[in-house]
Amino acid sequence: MDAADRRIAILDRLNNTTVPLPAAGLGEALGVSRQIIVGDVALLRASGHSIHATNRGYLLARPATRPRRPLLVQHTREQIPLELSTVLDAGGAVIDVSVEHRLYGQITADLIIRDRNDLQAFLARLSDSSSLAELTNGWHTHTIEAESEEDLDEIARRLDRLGLLRTQG
Numbered sequence: 001m002d003a004a005d006r007r008i009a010i011l012d013r014l015n016n017t018t019v020p021l022p023a024a025g026l027g028e029a030l031g032v033s034r035q036i037i038v039g040d041v042a043l044l045r046a047s048g049h050s051i052h053a054t055n056r057g058y059l060l061a062r063p064a065t066r067p068r069r070p071l072l073v074q075h076t077r078e079q080i081p082l083e084l085s086t087v088l089d090a091g092g093a094v095i096d097v098s099v100e101h102r103l104y105g106q107i108t109a110d111l112i113i114r115d116r117n118d119l120q121a122f123l124a125r126l127s128d129s130s131s132l133a134e135l136t137n138g139w140h141t142h143t144i145e146a147e148s149e150e151d152l153d154e155i156a157r158r159l160d161r162l163g164l165l166r167t168q169g
Contacts, residue, residue, distance in 0.1 A: 006030055007040050011049065011060070020057030020112065052110045055125060059112065068095065068145045069152045072166045073159060074138045077131060083164055084119055087144055090155040095143040099136045107132060111142075139166070 001009070009030055013021060023037040030037070041058055045051055050061035075083055087094050094113040101107050109132060113119050133140040146152045159165040 001030065003040070006032065006036075007044055010037065010040055011044065014051065014058060014060040018059075020054045020059050022057035025057070052112070054110045054112050056112075056121065059110075064145065066145050066147055067149050067152055068143055069156075070098075070141050071144050071156060071159065072139070072141050073164045074140075074166050075133075075164045076138060077134060079164065080126065080131065080133075081119075081123055082162065083159065084113060084122070086158050086162060086164075087142075087155055088113070088116065088119060090146070090158050091151045092144045092146040092155045095145050097132055098141045098143075099132045099139065101135055107135075 010026060013026065013029070023041070024034040027034045027037045041051055041053070052059045052061050073083060084094055094111050096108055096110050096112075098106055098108040111122065113122055144152060144155055146155060156165055
C-alpha cells in the first residue's frame with residue numbers, strides 16, 4: 001500500500017469509530033510503524049482533516065450533537081477523581097482541559113472522558129504524570145458536554161457545592 005492509500009485507510013478507520021485509535025494499533029493494522037502513522041496523521045491534519053490526538057489515540061473530530069459549556073474550576077491534584085466523577089455522575093462528559101499559561105498562552109488537551117472506563121484509564125495515567133492544572137495552581141477550564149442545558153446546569157451546581165467551580169471575570 002502506498003502512502004496516499006494508507007492515509008485514506010487511516011481516515012476510513014477514524015471515520016468508522018467513536019473510540020480513540022492508537023498510532024501503534026493503526027500501524028500494526030496497516031503494516032507500518034507507529035512513527036509512520038504519526039507522520040501520516042500530521043500530513044492529514046495539514047491538509048485540513050480535523051483529527052484529535054488524545055492520550056489514548058486519534059479521533060476524527062465531529063460536530064457536537066449535544067450541548068457543551070466551558071466550566072472554570074480550581075482544585076488540588078487529589079480532587080481530580082472527585083471532579084471528574086461528579087461530571088460523569090450528573091450525566092456529563094469531559095471533552096477537554098485548558099489552562100492559561102503565563103508564557104505560552106492557552107494550552108488545551110483533548111480528554112474525551114465519557115464513562116467510568118475512560119475515567120479509570122485517565123486516572124491510571126495520571127498516577128505517574130502531572131496534570132496541566134498543576135501549571136496554574138489548580139485553575140483550569142473543562143469543556144463539558146451533556147444531553148441538555150439543564151444537565152449542564154446541574155453539573156455546574158454539583159461542582160459549585162463541592163467548592164470546585166469558579167466564576168469567570
